[in-house]
Amino acid sequence: MSALLSVxxxxxxxxxxxxxxxxxxxxxxxEVGHGEIIGVVGESGCGKTLxxxxxxxxxxxxxxxxxxxxxxxxxxxxxxAANRRGEDVSxxxxxxxTAFNPVFTIGAQLRNVVRRxxxxxxxxxxxxxxxxxxxxxxxxxxxxxxxxxxxxxGGMLQRAMIAMALLCEPKLLILDEPTTALxxxxxxxxxxxxxxxxxxxxxxxxxITHNLGIVHDICDRxxxxxxGRVIELGETAEVLKSPKHPYxxxxxxxxxxxxxxxxxxxxxxxTVPSNLLGITGCAFADxxxxxxxxxxxxxxxxxxxxxxxxxxxxxxxxx
Amino acid sequence: MLRFTLKRLLTAVVVLLILxxxxxxxxxxxxxxxxxxxxxxxxxxxxxxxxTAELGLDRPIFVQYFEYLGGxxxxxxxxxxxxxxxxxxxxxxxxxxxLELIAAAMAIAALGGVTLGVLAVRRxxxxxxxxxxxLSIGGVSMxxxxxxxxxxxxxxxxxxxxxxxxxxSNALEYTNPITPVTNFALFDSLITGNWAAxxxxxxxxxxxxxxxxxxxxxxxxxxxxxxxxxxxxQDHIFTARAYGLPERVVHWKLALKNALPSTVTVxxxxxxxxxxxxxxxxxxxxxxxxxxxxxxxxVAVDYPTIxxxxxxxxxxxxxxxxxxxxxxxxxxxxxxxx
Numbered sequence: 093m094s095a096l097l098s099v100x101x102x103x104x105x106x107x108x109x110x111x112x113x114x115x116x117x118x119x120x121x122x123e124v125g126h127g128e129i130i131g132v133v134g135e136s137g138c139g140k141t142l143x144x145x146x147x148x149x150x151x152x153x154x155x156x157x158x159x160x161x162x163x164x165x166x167x168x169x170x171x172x173a174a175n176r177r178g179e180d181v182s183x184x185x186x187x188x189x190t191a192f193n194p195v196f197t198i199g200a201q202l203r204n205v206v207r208r209x210x211x212x213x214x215x216x217x218x219x220x221x222x223x224x225x226x227x228x229x230x231x232x233x234x235x236x237x238x239x240x241x242x243x244x245x246g247g248m249l250q251r252a253m254i255a256m257a258l259l260c261e262p263k264l265l266i267l268d269e270p271t272t273a274l275x276x277x278x279x280x281x282x283x284x285x286x287x288x289x290x291x292x293x294x295x296x297x298x299x300i301t302h303n304l305g306i307v308h309d310i311c312d313r314x315x316x317x318x319x320g321r322v323i324e325l326g327e328t329a330e331v332l333k334s335p336k337h338p339y340x341x342x343x344x345x346x347x348x349x350x351x352x353x354x355x356x357x358x359x360x361x362x363t364v365p366s367n368l369l370g371i372t373g374c375a376f377a378d379x380x381x382x383x384x385x386x387x388x389x390x391x392x393x394x395x396x397x398x399x400x401x402x403x404x405x406x407x408x409x410x411x
Numbered sequence: 412m413l414r415f416t417l418k419r420l421l422t423a424v425v426v427l428l429i430l431x432x433x434x435x436x437x438x439x440x441x442x443x444x445x446x447x448x449x450x451x452x453x454x455x456x457x458x459x460x461x462x463t464a465e466l467g468l469d470r471p472i473f474v475q476y477f478e479y480l481g482g483x484x485x486x487x488x489x490x491x492x493x494x495x496x497x498x499x500x501x502x503x504x505x506x507x508x509x510l511e512l513i514a515a516a517m518a519i520a521a522l523g524g525v526t527l528g529v530l531a532v533r534r535x536x537x538x539x540x541x542x543x544x545x546l547s548i549g550g551v552s553m554x555x556x557x558x559x560x561x562x563x564x565x566x567x568x569x570x571x572x573x574x575x576x577x578x579x580s581n582a583l584e585y586t587n588p589i590t591p592v593t594n595f596a597l598f599d600s601l602i603t604g605n606w607a608a609x610x611x612x613x614x615x616x617x618x619x620x621x622x623x624x625x626x627x628x629x630x631x632x633x634x635x636x637x638x639x640x641x642x643x644x645q646d647h648i649f650t651a652r653a654y655g656l657p658e659r660v661v662h663w664k665l666a667l668k669n670a671l672p673s674t675v676t677v678x679x680x681x682x683x684x685x686x687x688x689x690x691x692x693x694x695x696x697x698x699x700x701x702x703x704x705x706x707x708x709x710v711a712v713d714y715p716t717i718x719x720x721x722x723x724x725x726x727x728x729x730x731x732x733x734x735x736x737x738x739x740x741x742x743x744x745x746x747x748x749x
Contacts, residue, residue: 177655183653185653190645193648194743194745195744205655
């Protein structure tokens with residue numbers, strides 16, 4: 093069975109007056125199966141949001157993508173990707189407070205999306221919108237539809253956003269840090285809702301996050317990104333239990349729960365390089381506790397070691 | 412929304428009352444004796460004394476104020492010192508022509524300004540944007556009387572397309588006289604079905620309306636452009652694009668509504684500004700409005716007229732601001748809270 097989403101050698105360059113100024117995504121390969129929930133984790137600036145936007149087919153101004161992004165056979169880097177946005181693939185953003193237009197009601201904004209992709213009568217639109225607002229368990233769906241964004245709480249807005257994302261039964265739902273702006277209990281409810289709806293509808297999920305706890309709770313597989321590359325990929329349980337790449341190990345060590353509470357948290361020293369132009373060898377070499385001379389010369393490829401578990405570290409022992 | 416509207420209305424009324432006091436005091440403070448203006452500088456002292464008593468100028472100032480205020484409500488706004496006729500009557504015969512001109516100009520400014528502003532941000536920095544910038548800066552910076560003369564020269568002198576001056580052709584009085592209903596001549600010709608007069612009036616209206624519209628149109632286009640640019644960078648616009656909404660909808664439906672509140676403020680101010688801007692335009696196009704009458708009144712220190720016009724101007728300002736507040740609250744629900 094072929095994958096729903098297939099990203100091959102995706103590179104994203106920022107170009108200013110014909111000159112490439114940065115390459116935040118440097119050749120990402122990723123596949124998402126039907127009904128699969130995959131987590132994409134990494135620090136800020138590792139290219140995870142840009143990758144999500146490329147999958148959506150909507151790059152910011154000045155960015156150009158090469159490689160291929162195929163969603164159910166459709167080329168998301170082609171100009172006609174707009175026809176599939178909101179229909180085959182939709183996205184839930186980090187900050188529900190600013191993601192909705194302040195001068196339109198929630199209902200009106202959902203209606204815009206339905207109108208774009210479906211040929212319904214006004215009455216059918218109303219019923220459809222109300223149906224989805226009910227589905228995301230908003231306490232008073234009719235009132236939510238008639239409300240302006242500033243009249244609803246962050247959690248309610250995020251529910252409405254999920255309703256908007258599912259309006260046209262997408263095959264892939266991108267969640268871009270969907271709970272970062274919410275408090276912990278609300279975040280938990282939102283994630284449970286997503287899981288619930290995913291079981292009901294069977295869509296695939298691309299979850300972009302820096303929270304390994306969330307990945308552990310809901311993802312089937314996880315891709316760890318560093319400096320615009322996938323550096324480790326595998327089943328969630330497998331990757332979290334026996335990480336292969338020192339960066340993944342570093343991320344896990346930095347979690348408070350994995351340490352003696354009396355010890356200081358282990359941080360990964362240094363920061364992500366801000367510009368990725370002209371990097372040779374492994375991009376993590378400068379921060380890696382296990383670095384050897386070869387790391388700075390050889391550009392490590394993502395290679396499989398055990399069943400479905402791959403990483404991009406030259407020091408990994410492979411069978 | 413109703414509460415908000417009533418609150419704003421009450422504020423406007425209070426400000427208007429305070430304004431009557433200011434206007435009244437202003438005319439009493441200028442170093443000029445209205446009685447002398449009324450009878451002429453060479454009148455003997457006893458005549459001046461008699462007229463002073465007739466005009467009530469010898470009574471305590473607060474009594475004069477309350478008489479003035481009472482007059483405002485009963486329709487007695489005093490007599491013009493120059494024409495000796497009731498000020499209200501003088502204004503009522505001239506104001507409709509001015510208001511028709513302003514209405515036409517502001518309609519052109521609003522439609523044109525918004526359209527140009529939205530078109531300009533389609534591709535910022537490109538040819539269309541540049542052309543629109545040239546047009547709007549030209550409209551803002553060109554003096555109305557000069558623009559009026561240029562338009563006359565081109566459309567009347569060279570192309571011979573439109574009439575140069577006046578509100579209607581003179582012959583119309585005999586061939587298709589307008590039946591007065593509201594005293595708004597063009598409007599009356601429309602509702603009485605006097606198409607010959609209506610068409611003739613429209614032709615006369617085009618050039619002065621464009622002349623008067625130039626400034627607010629340019630201002631609106633610039634305002635809409637910058638407001639649109641700001642809005643287009645916001646998250647919710649990205650959301651709209653992320654859900655596949657076409658640019659036409661993103662610009663004309665979504666972003667424009669976000670950009671409107673700040674633009675409406677400018678529009679409201681320029682309506683009131685147009686009330687004085689129209690004086691020049693009326694002179695250039697020999698428009699039978701209040702412009703020439705008021706200019707003459709100012710030179711002649713015709714204080715009842717000056718008071719009436721000042722009050723009218725202030726009322727226009729308050730009214731347009733009130734409408735702006737209400738429209739803003741209608742567009743942006745967050746305004747209603749404060």
